[in-house]
Amino acid sequence: MVEIPVLRWGKPYESLEKDEVVHFETGETLAHVHQANGGLIQMDMRKAQRARDILREFSIDDLIEKVGKAADLYAEGTLPIGDGQQTPADFCKMQSATTGLPEHMCAGNMKKNQFVLKNMREILDALTRGLPLDILSNGYGMEDRGVMVSYQANAPVLGLVLPSNSPGVHTLWMPVIPLQMGLVLKPGPQEPWTPYRMTEAFYAAGIPREVISIYPGGADCGAAVLANCERAMIFGGLPTVERYHGDPRVQPHGPGFSKIILGDDKVDDWEKYLDLMVDSVLVNSGRSCISCSGIWVSRHGKEIADALAQRLGPVAPLPATDPESPLAAFTVPGMAEAISNQIDEGIKDPSVTEVTEKYRDGERLVQKERCDYLRPTVLHCTNSETEISKAEYMFPFVTVVDCPQDQMLKRMGPTLVCSAITEDEKLSRQLLDATFIDRLNIGEVKTIALNWLQPHEGNIIDFLYRARAYQTSPPPAH
Amino acid sequence: MTEAEAREQLDAHVCEMMAWHFNPETGSPFWLEKAQSFNFDPRTEVKCFDDLKKFEHFEDEWLRGGPIRRWVPKAYENEKIYVFETGGTTGIPKSRAVVNDHWIDYEIFSETLPDESFPKGSNWLMLGPSGPRRLRLAVEHLCQVRGGICFCVDLDPRWVVKLIKRGNVAEMEAYRDHVIDQAVTVLSAGHDIKCMFTTPKLLEALAMRLMDDGTSIKEQGISGIFSGGTEFTPQWYRFAMEELIEGVYMTPTYGNTLMGLACSKPFDPADEYKISYHAPQPRAVIEVVSFDDYHELVGYGETGRVKLTTLTKEFFVPGFMERDEGEREKPCDPYPWDGVSGVRPFHEFAQSTTVGVY
DSSP states (O other): OEEEOEEETTEEEOOSOEEEEEOTTTOOEEEEEEOOOHHHHHHHHTTHHHHHHHHTTSOHHHHHHHHHHHHHHHHHSOEEETTEEEOHHHHHHHHHHHHOOOHHHHHHHHHHHHHHHHTHHHHHHHHTTSOOTHHHHHSEEEOTTSOEEEEEESOSEEEEEOOSSOGGGGGGGTTTTTTTOEEEEEOBTTBOHHHHHHHHHHHHTTOOGGGEEEOOOOHHHHHHHHHHOSEEEEEOOHHHHHHHTTOTTEEEEOOOOEEEEEOTTTGGGGGGGHHHHHHHHHGGGGOSTTSEEEEEESSOHHHHHHHHHHHHTTOOOOOTTOTTOOOOOBOSTTHHHHHHHHHHHHTTSTTEEEOGGGGSSSOSEEEOSSOEEEOOEEEEESOTTSGGGGOOOSSSEEEEEEOOHHHHHHHSOOEEEEEEEOOOHHHHHHHHHOTTEEEEEESSOOTTOOOTTSOSSSOHHHHHEEEEOOOSSOOOOO | OOHHHHHHHHHHHHHHHHHHHTSTTTSOHHHHHHHTTOSSOHHHHOOSGGGGGGSOOBOGGGGBSSOGGGGSOGGGTTSOOEEEEEOOSSSOOEEEEESSHHHHHHHHHHTTSOTTTSOTTOEEEEESOOTTSSHHHHHHHHHHHTTOOEEEOOOOHHHHHHHHHHTOHHHHHHHHHHHHHHHHHHHTTTOOEEEEEEOHHHHHHHHHHHHHTTOOTTTTTOOEEEEESTTOOHHHHHHIIIIISTTOEEEEEEEETTTEEEEEOOOOGGGTTOOEEEOOTTTEEEEEEOSSOTTSBOOTTOEEEEEEEEEOSSOEEEEEEEEEEEEEEOOBTTBOSOEEEEEEEOTTTGGGOOOOOO
């Protein structure tokens, strides 16, 4: 059991209130996490500019080197965690034990974070479209083509209100320190592990302690981070996303409603793409905004759903320590049951058929003493207007939706990742023009296959920096 | 007073209240009418505090809607009557008719305030909810009985709750700033204000505004603050004392329109900022009872729901289940009766309760 303090600009702070983080299977207390309060965050944010000032004493190149070192320390080193020490294996065990994600998936997420940190130079080069990085440090500079450009930081720090159940999201904030901005992290109650371990890795790699704060705590802490950071990201459900939609200070991340569509030119060969579809639904236990929750086709829907169900239906929970464990546990009491009930309600519609049932040898909802599981569920929907046809849940759940190709874009709704398997030029053009699609893959690309050189839900550079005019001499006469 | 003496006093007070509230010459229409449905006679069969269990639990819904005069004891029907409301963001608020209770409650509270931090004769700032809440008048009275003059600001918490429910953070912040602007103006106007009532949220906002202006609550002349609410947690208390108002005395209180004002056990560094509240017995009683049986006290240090009983001549509330929970605390000096610590929203309501709005 470890004692994890609040970190206030690198200084440990022991609160009078602590949260117990427990193992979801055994009930063992794994950590006492000290809890911040909103006022304390507000107080600290009055000194946020200092984090940026300190980071600007280093060049972005230096910081990229340091986070590269941090990548290996994070993935391979033994690092402090509160009053204890933690190996990578300990980390995976602890993260698994509190989030319900199987240990091998936790290890997979570690590798993903390591990859992003190690390839930070290429990622920043891609996200800035090749901008000389000292322009971000100086605020202005001349490009090779002789054009003066200026970028102004929108905030000295980025605030993050992080989730409990999705350890895959942390790659999003990896570029912040190299961009010379401080980090203000409010971890999810069940996932303090990544923020603390990554922070210790940064410290061990030479990043100054004073540029990172971590505030575990209740809802008032999340609200304080959002209220006091000029730029912040929050992870939550649809209501959270809707609440912050249009707020330039907040980038909300929620359900992805990611989809695969098979164009009329390819759908008759659907069997060729079955592995792609299965992986897009099942990898990371479907617990990701990039996991596929809808497959849209104009024909063969019933056969595709049946083929998917044959592959996904038999998938059953295994111990979190099993390297083949395919499903994450639901550690919040009642959540899995509520989701299962919602699905049961949805399939009462005559246009919806649950196809997995006959291949599953048991119920969808598996209730254990201290956690629950939901086994993969494939629905075939002949009507694309039903609510369930566009649903997304935190487990391998997918709807195969029958819809004429010329109606797909009108009906499919917001989509974080759309993998379109087609060579139809007209459809491709329509997809390129569809503003409700964020990441577009045209070709045989799994929805979960992210290229880190591409922006995700908005380019973080555009979020953190503002391109503006800067002149040091009069413009040419005109 | 010993614990036994306190209990004796409480039992005697209960008998006196039964004789008052269920006497047709003095009782309120509400209780006299209600008594007709009882299978016991409160005046003869309720002889001690424990006998109050014969009453069904008080439903605060009875306080919604009129006529308000049904709550006024006949003995006071010709007095000037105040009405104070609680809740009411949507729908009909709960109302309590009052003659002098709010004065009396705060006069008793005044006796617990240390003169060195709340100097007699000094002026006050009331930075909290106004309108139909009793706090505005009660704090002003507290100030007046201590010989001061009270400066106030307007604050409508119902509007703030609406803004929070709409997720309108910008508007809420603008309203908070508007309130703080008024407080800063009053403090800067040379009125020799030394004492203040405020809420945790407003104290944070005021302290940080003053810091941004290069000054502090202490530098503005404030030496004593009383505050309250479920947001007044031990961690917040410590944070405030160490970082917001260093060198200023602050005392937590717990109360509501129905009960009155519970004082906290005097600050003791050994308690690590634990806040224990004790009701102004015998006028009001706090019990911490089992979540499963509201007639059963939990053990000391154990968690239960807060149950209030109000026993004044103006208002009788037997066993009202408060929307809070906490741990049962032992009697202490100067309160030789039970208290409650760790007060927080009752866990079954917590998710739907908007706390700390002002």
